[in-house]
Amino acid sequence: MQRASERRGAGGAGGGGSVGCGARGAAAALGLVILALSACSEGEGGYAGTTARVGKDTETLYINNGSEPEYLDPGKSNDSASSTLVQQMFEGLTTYGAGDLRPVQGVATHWEQSDDNRLFRFHLRPEARWSDGKPVTAHDFEYAWKRVLRPSTASLAATNLYVLKNGELFSLGKLKALREAAPLRAAPRPDAPSALDLPKGAFVVVLARSPIQVDTAIAPLAALPEGSAAVTFAKGDAKGGAGDRLSFGAAGGGSAGGGAAGGDAAAGGAAPLGSAPGGGWQGAVVDIVRVGPPCKCNGAADRWFEIERGGARGFLPGCALVPPAGNGNPGKESAGGAPRSEAYAVVTPHTSLPTYEPAAPPSGSAAQGDPPVGFVPDALLVEDDGAVGVRATDDLTLDVQLEQPTPYFTDLTSYVTLFPVRKDVIEAFEKRGEPELWFRPENIVVNGPYTLDEWKFRYEITMKRNPMYWNHDKLKIHRVVWLEVELYNATMNIYKAGDLDYLGDNTSLPAEHMDWLSTKRDFQRYPYLSIYWFEFNTKKPPVDDARVRWALNLAVDKRQIVEKVTRAGQMPATHYVPDYTGSGYDEAVAEDRKLGVDPFSSPDVSFNPERARAMLAEAGYEVVREGDGYRAKSFPALELLYNTSEGHKQIAVAVQDMWKRHLGISVTLRNEEWKVMLKNVRDGHYQVVRFGWIGEYNHPATWLGTLLSYSPQNRTGWADQEFDDLMRAAAATADPKESIRAFRKAEKRALDGMPKLPLYFYTKSTLVKPWVKGFKGNSRGLQLVKWLWNDPSWRDNPSNETASPELEFPTPGRLGAP
Template sequence: MSPTSRSLIACLLLGSLLLGAVWTTLGGGLPPADFTFINESEIKSVDPALITGQPEGRIAFSIFEGLVRNDPKTLEPIPGVAKRWDISEDRLVYTFYLRDDARWSDGSDVTADDFAYSWRRFLDPRTAAEYAYQAWYIKNAHDYSLGGSGIKPGDEVEVELNLPPDAINTLRGEVLHGDLVRIVPRSEDERDFLVEIDGRETMYRPTDDTEAAKNDPPEGVTWCRQVLLDFRQVGIKVVDDLTLRVTLENPTPYFLGLVGYYPLFPVNQKCLETYGAPDWTKARNVVTNGPYKIQFRRIRDRIRMIKSDQYWNRENVRLEVVDALAVESLTTALNLYLTDKADWIGDVPPPAMRELIREEPARNDLNPAPYLSSYFYLINTRREPLDDVRVRRALSMALDREEITSKLLPAGELPSLSLVSPGIEGYRTQNAEAENPALARQLLAEAGYPKGRGFPRLEILTNTHEAHQAIAELIRKQWQRELGITVKTRNEEWGAYNTSMRQGKYDLARRGWISDYTDPNTFLDMFTTTSEQNSTGWSNAQYDELVDSAATEPDPDKRFRLLEQAERILLEDLPLIPIYTYVSKNMVKPYVRGFYNNVRDEHPVSDMWIDRSLKSPNEFMRGRP
């Protein structure tokens, strides 16, 4: 290690000494874990239907398992709960054959009914899953998840009746099956449903359980919770305890990848219906089916996971105890790594990264690599003056992306003008207009703000993270320098930040997206009008049509051309500003085995193990014996 590097690391260690001491105190008295990693922030949940972030995903992949899982090297789907599967010749019907030794952590069998229950719950409008669209490739799943907006006269429907207000909130009410006769609008958002059940017509009005308990319904009306498309019309069929048949709307080349992603993981019905939400997710209650189970969770400290003695593949899970530390500070995370209190960190403070990369000989625990990801700013197009495309173009063209990446991001992050990350074979990424401050100023003047005069003060929202805040500060200065406008920044902790974005409480918001599967659609379907991920208020019918057409196009080349057209529209209308493509910044101790760089930067803990021959009690900070 060079003298400069030693000095920098020493300063980092000194600067984070107090925080490191806090972590040491919090962990004091605990038996050491076999493996410890930094999980960035406090997770908001472990409910697969509700989570969306990387910190939550790392835990979900450890404690749950889907029908398939991903090979840790290639990310190709390999058997999980399903030991094998058949795909019909037209690629519309997938039949999954579950292994007979798959168990929940309470010892009960994992069955096809568990997946049908979990996927129905995931699609239920009352669940309000942001990722519900990930299952819309299944036949009629989209219409089911739209609730009353997804049905029409003549459809077979199910009517869910109300429960007492004090009932467990994860229970369903009694479900009646019938045919929808007529929809009677009462307002823009409210309607009654005339349903025929066993030859008798009844007018149902959806309302919440409290209202139904407090008040009698109007004459001629019966209360209910909701009226939905009959779930038996959705392409999810339980053939028997160990066989699940799934029918798609159209051939979907990445469907197996979706099945291995956490939104489609199963949850234990008995657990949910015993404890309700959110209590069912607490460590003392939660029942899971993955390689690990949660032993305990300490807020602002760690989640400790222990190997499940019920997991079907437990003999090949080699780490017995794993700690996931909730550390938002990059400096503290690096301190914990360098003092051997963490075996894997996913990010490094930029100043330290710059010096570590310069080291000669190169470190063997740091290997930055691009992956399928994109860093961008969302624009709330519902707010003036951001509803004017000229303003959005001006903001994008006034950015010096090269300055951002070279000054603040030393790991080799690539300036980007596209949303879809490079690296998907056969797809040609599209680009927004390049940097052009003069044209940006002209556009701003045309929009009514010459030299920035009269332009309202905007705000950039970021989640709490040193790098995000530094980028926002530099962008603020660039816009002030090039456009003469004033911008302020606001950062929020992870949960509040996600809520603000979901509710559209921002002007511009930092956003990162890592591909859920290896396909451009994982980036582009976020911005369709109906996507729960699209909080920008932007809607474009042609864009929606192109993304929808790509979903039904069987020819791979033609499909990619449709998606390229869609990305072109997106980058002309600019409800987002592309900034750069991520580079993985993992630091992993050399004694850790089973950790591989891959195109989605996914690293399942259950596939890792410790090479004891390389782990010495007197290791130097380089991680070498």
């Protein structure tokens, strides 16, 4: 996840805090921390700060959360500041056990699954209740999961539920149903011949909609040229005078041609259709009159379409066409002034639907050859989530059908995206036009251990025990106080003063204090399933060139960063998936290194300034000697964006210096508050930005999935069909070992494109007071408060038992042979 400084990110920024040697007071200014420390004992008994817990009851826990959360909505939470809090207030079918975070009983008490790991049937505990006393039902889970996938929800975490049958198609808005029977016509006319009749409720995949808008100055082609099955389409640079280009061939290349903006040259040697002024139809809203053959455009599955404007016709691939402005409703007239017929959708029937029966043959498996493609009136298409593979068969039974065997699925059910929410609560606020007010303290309804009590913006969030939680009586922490202090030094000092029991999941220790802190008895460090990386906006020059991106990568001495800047035992990263990731990935790493064939340990991916300069020169930016340093000739302005944090600033400054020393390029640094930065990144207002990614589940797909061309987590603009295909093949491979091998092959393909510059794999370094029991460092860097408690007799009690026993799942039952 992105977790707050990352996607469940790492790090954050904050606001208020509290100081004192016993009584916890509000911090009017962080400068008061230093004054308070002068009256406090430090380093008692080898600890980093006071060991006197004065004026605080044992049922209250004080933690720093770092940043202001973006959403306390499980379905939309996508950053660490949010998900850390959501984890305490909601509960999934499974929940993370303490320490190793394996799935233990949450709302579900047991399940059955099919032998091929595609079908699951979960059974819910009847005593589970929402905080308003209503029962937690399987219908709440079904609603919540489908809500995440609904396009209108715009959840950045929707990809976590692409594992459901038809989840991806539905979330992308491509899977629709017919609200009444209709013929699949060969042309967008009521009198066109029909290939077949589609019944009411039939599901179809939408390939395009007519009318559609032309997104290129290249004139439509009068005929399809040789090699049209593979297309490369490149948008031009209006400022630089370069026009759009369309080329064909086995890899989308081959015989190339192009058209300057407004010109009439087409690609591939075909005669241009010169009916539009200047030869091109840039911006025109046109009708699709015929569906052409399939093709791949820039590596992605696509089709050719014959389009019409004012009586003139020609061909363009779908990648050169976009939905028209105004939500696809251009008016009653066509671009040529003629009356426009009703809008049509280009669709193909979709019969691969959930069966929830292991023995049943896959629906639609008897179909041979390519499915028919044709036109239906767009007005007949409706959103229908009935084809998504999750259903409540009764209040306490939830059936799930997956698209592919997914070995990490029951791990994923412990993650926030799959938590239940209440339809009546959320939709009441949506109807009022206030969709984000449902998770305010006065409105929120939760099903987890704690409920939201107070939310003081940019200062403090408090929670209290949920009186209706099924395991309420076993919770030893009754109240949780979450500070929102972004500054690492301030957080450390508040902890030393005794006003924090735990530094927090989203807080890092100041690098300059790491050496002496690591000797203290309350210091903990453990591997962390997370990566720190820079993301490139591959649509913005100069980082739109992979050679430039690779040069920037090779010019960064990552070992120096972890040893001299961060100093917390992090591992320099040459690739995207932490080497210690489970599901067999760590075993594949060890095997490859033993054989000497690990692609991510080779010299080709390591720090190499000389090779970096050569690659920059190959990209057109010759690096020349200038005095004692270098200068990259004609290299344009470059800006590195990071969210406000002293730690992120130190890394940014170090990388800025390395790029200047080794490549001779000047980089401007820009820092913004976390939520402001997120918006600017979503809007594409960046060239290079720092992010991190915390594994949502212990499998390489959680990191690699952020690079899929269709993932809402892919902010880079990088799209590679071969990578997408490799990821699909890896997910569909039933043998776990072979599947991991396929994922590593996909990772190598992604690294070749360098859409993200990997810096290091995290370790989690933190401070936790000795009286906090049940605390167990884990690779997700996540602590569920329900397992924790304060032990006033900690000096005499060395044990570290959790607040209550974890309820293990029985061995899953079987749903039958596939």
